[in-house]
Amino acid sequence: MQEFIAHAPCGAVRGSEDGGVIAWRGIPYAQPPARFSPPMPMQPWSGVRDALEFGPSCPQEDVKRAPMAEDCLYLNIWSPGTAGKRPVMFFIHGGSFAGGSGSEEAYNGANLARNGDVVVVTFNYRVGILGFLDFSFIHDDFHANCGLFDVLEALRWVKANIAAFGGDLDNITVFGQSAGGTITSVLPVLPAARGLFSKCIVMSGGPTLLQGCREGHRTARSFLESAGVRDARGLRSIPAEEIPAFQREFVAHCGLGAGTFRISVDGALVPDYPIAAARTGIAKGIPMLIGTTREEMSFLLIKPLAKALDVDGIMQAGVEHEEDECKERIPLAYRQRYGKRRGQAMMFSDMVFRMGNIWYVQEYGRHCDVWMYRFDYETPAMKVSGLHAFHSSDIPFVFGNFKAGMGKLIFLLSPSMKKVRELSQEMQRDFVSFARTGRAAWPQCRNGDIPAKCYGKRCSVSPAVEEQIVRQYENTHFKKTSFMSSKEE
Incomplete structure (x- = not known):
């Protein structure tokens, strides 16, 4: 088998051919995360690491995405070759902030990378209870928006390493759909994201679909009640394999449906709502393409x-x-x-x-x-x-x-x-x-x-x-x- 090895600052990684381009699957972009805490940067490794299989998805309801694990912070790259400086298209998957994975078959980046002569990146981030419930009122180590912290860490990894995969680190476009589109709409007005990308494409995202800090805390307290958990120790002790069941029961209990998990305007990582923030000009210099399907909600028929x-x-x-x-x-x-x-x-x-x-x-x-x-x-x-x-x-x-x-x-x-x-x-x-x-x-x-x-x-x-x-x-x-x-x- 022909070997495709990229020598990046993170370490050497071995990929494989996929649809006429090279694919590297399951590259860790952060250390296994501590529950409800921001991710820590991945340390460089020695030798050649195989990147031939997708990494685990975040624990969630859809069992078809097995294997699942809290150690889920992996990304995937499709590139026509390691030489050159191609535009990078960094895709954020959807799933109502409750599910989804960058390894889904629909997001295979081979065709887009080959047809467009670009480098395509997909990745996993924490979703549901682990990614978008705010338990910061329970323990100082717990933070809101852990899934959003993951997105930023993945972007930092791409910025530092993508040149070894044929990408232009100064020409990174974030594009995301549904929940990923909402995240994409937030990134240009996020101070912590400044300098990590240069353009964005928002697909069926909702810049008005965020929640305030108090609302986020109410939802998190509702989960504690639903799960019979009282404190940080109880939250940490929930077995990872039982999280999907806890999540299913909570969504049914709280009555918020697809709005159960959302980005919180916490005054720290997310200082303000996107429309109010955009008014200040904080996104200056970041062009945006934004759109929807014509009948987004037609399933209601x-x-x-x-x-x-x-x-x-x-x-x-x-x-x-x-x-x-x-x-x-x-x-x-x-x-x-x-x-x-x-x-x-x-x-x-x-x-x-x-x-x-x-x-x-x-x-x-x-x-x-x-x-x-x-x-x-x-x-x-x-x-x-x-x-x-x-x-x-x-x-x-x-x-x-x-x-x-x-x-x-x-x-x-x-x-x-x-x-x-x-x-x-x-x-x-x-x-x-x-x-x-x-x-x-x-x-x-x-x-x-x-x-x-x-x-x-x-x-x-x-x-x-x-x-x-x-x-x-x-x-x-x-x-x-x-x-x-x-x-x-």
Whole structure:
């Protein structure tokens, strides 16, 4: 077997061929972490370390991601070669901050690295109880946002070592989807992340989906009650293999669903909410590309899912602080524009993702270059199911993996893959071009304008959200709180 050895400051690592590029899997970027504490840098090793298998994922509910272990801080690299200085694309996986792994088949970076002549990095970070519950009130060694600390440590490792894998340490683009998109939206306004990357691509992330310190503590105390744990010793004594069961029971107990685990604005690592922070110009010099799928929340149209998620309850909670006139006007605007059934899904998509993105863009764009996109494409299976361009349906197109993850389902009824491959190539070209140059080929967002490249059967440029819909959110409590600083809480 041909050997592919990279000689990096961390130590020598042996990779293998994968889809026409070299892959290094399971490289430790930090020491095995102490529970609820920030990671410690990995010490260099001697000799040649095999990087042929993925490292364990963080303990979580999905047993398909076995093996799992608290010693989960590993990354993976795909590169066309060790010589040269290629743009680096550092991907942060999603999973509602409760699950996910950089080793998922859908995130295999071979196609993107080969087609774009870039270096692709994926990695694991702590999720769920271990990564995004704030127990700092129990013990001085415990911190909020441990999963976010992991992301920063992975970026530091990449900055220090990626040149040995053919990457340009001065041209690192962070891109992330869903929870990873939310993390990506936070990084440019994070003082601790300054200098670790130069550009970012936010895919279906929510810059308004963070929580305050007090809310984070309430959720953590709720976990203590659910688990029957009283102190730091009790938290440390939970066996790692039992964490997924504790997590499942807690999510059912607390009633927060996908919002159970979130980044906390703790006043330390995360000083403020992204929109308020962007207003200060802290992200200056970091171009951003940000977008969503068209019908992010269309799974709410599927009755069993909608029932399981208590859609009516979620909606009531989302608008409880609004005036009665607003509660009637906004849903009516969506019904009139999209019809009753689809209008509800579009309204949720805007409330959870797009409106927050637009308000972020308007503040971020005062100091930085920013572009928007929207993924509109529907395969026959997406149409028949009624899901349309739903959350995560763009992942196969960005990575070019059509038989993994979501691709196993959405291409089932496609008689030809020609258009799919063409659109995938166009998205990859656009993302790679942005990673290489920090610019996109369509109009950027300026002075409140929100043009977005819409990836459909025919690509076009249109407002990310129609003006008449955007107007509905003016003077709402939702908008006011989205612009709020942590100092105003």
